[in-house]
């Protein structure tokens with residue numbers, strides 16, 4: 001099938017009046033101008049499908065569910081909002097429970113419906129636990145981390161670790177040596193410890209400035225990761241998690257390393273009301289999820305569509321950088337060769353953005 005579009009972001013460049021030839025789900029050829037055999041014509045901008053590396057669920061359900069049918073609902077909810085490459089994040093749980101959750105997700109990774117599993121916990125700081133059950137947090141002793149990874153049979157793609165915990169740096173170095181992304185976050189680390197984690201191989205910061213010391217009052221984890229030139233910074237761009245001045249700093253100093261994530265809890269794509277995150281009660285009001293116990297933010301109700309549109313329409317980010325942050329950077333960091341941009345040879349994961357909403361194209 002050949003489609004034409006008024007605009008498209010192609011390999012990091014915005015182009016006008018392009019055609020794309022799609023064959024068997026792959027991008028076969030891209031050219032300029034009209035095309036005599038065009039079957040569909042789009043008046044907005046074509047962009048690559050979103051890659052979400054941090055998401056707990058949606059449509060009312062969690063990826064931690066042991067019922068595959070409900071996991072499929074969560075995947076489809078985000079797919080309809082443009083996420084064509086989905087990682088499934090699991091919050092802190094008892095180790096046996098966590099292993100059961102991992103095993104339930106393995107078939108989804110094998111089939112390609114999920115790109116991989118992200119363990120956000122249990123190796124987090126009690127002082128910065130957010131919506132993770134503090135009594136279940138543990139130190140990341142290498143042998144235990146290795147046994148969890150083994151349980152995933154190659155499907156665990158990222159593990160978030162607070163680098164100040166005993167065994168953290170060894171675990172980060174080992175994960176990096178295995179091609180698994182070590183992320184740092186939910187951490188009380190100072191700047192030097194954050195630096196040591198980066199030197200050990202950490203590649204991602206879990207939800208930058210949430211659940212860590214802020215960028216005020218001298219050197220901190222947040223300032224250290226901002227100053228680095230390589231590490232990628234997850235951003236929950238829902239207008240609540242991260243203040244506008246932090247987004248301004250990211251735009252100025254780290255736009256090429258920013259990765260938009262949803263960190264969505266089960267209410268994403270759903271309604272306000274009472275929910276659970278792990279075993280903890282959450283209330284969603286005006287789309288903001290907070291723990292009932294202490295009012296702490298408990299994940300977002302974002303879809304990638306909202307995060308992307310906020311980035312453009314509220315934060316004033318240009319579409320090329322917004323595409324980089326919502327697709328290209330994550331694909332690059334996770335070594336995904338066939339997604340992350342509209343390029344010849346890649347999957348035809350293409351979205352149409354009309355300035356207000358996203359439509360997932362099916363061919």
Ligand SMILES: [Zn+2]
Pocket residue numbers: 120130186207211
């Ligand atoms: Zn978190």
